[in-house]
Amino acid sequence: MIRVLLVEDDLGLAGNILDYLELEDMVCDHAANGMAALHFQQTHRYQVIILDINLPQMNGLSVCEHIRNEGDDTPIIMLTARDKLEDKLVGFEKGADDYLIKPFAMAELVARVSALANRRSSQVNQLTFGNVILTVNPEVAMANGVAIKLSPTTYRLLKHLVRAGGECVSRATLVEAVWGEDAPESNALKVHIHHLRKALTQANANVQLLSRPNSGFYLSTEPAHG
16 A cells, blocks of 8 residues: 655645545545645655645745655655756755656556655655664764764665664565675574664664564664563
């Protein structure tokens, strides 16, 4: 099930998009202005954000830039009536992943949402969880301004967990994300989990790497129970 945030102040168009996405078995929240969009983005996790440029309270370009500055790598499709190349380039500069000119066919919007739904945006160079900050290029992890000493493999592990935003990630998903098709011996993940926990502690990070029996691993800023 694909979860989408639609940010569109034209209520007639928004209603049509919502109805069409629901017919495609997508779950869609709607925000009619830029400030409401940021509230939804900060309190929910989405696979795609559909973002109109001309919005009240905060325009779509500012919303997109704010989302990227927070380290949110949710793919964003910009909707606009502006069809000049310069306008598109500004949208991409602010962090958009795709651009759709109004009017558009609903089938095309669905196709673009589906294409982006299982990806993360490459437009983000910084990810944050608690007081842990990761930069993607170069690959550096910091906590309170202090570097967290990580191997490239352990960095990839932390990056995937940070991108999960506190949600539990299965062992199989982590192995695929970190090593791809070159899956290592069975205890390799356990070793890197141990190193990552130690590194977070040594860096005085307020983030813990916790496990959930038969489910996987997740990050938390809350004290462990039990």
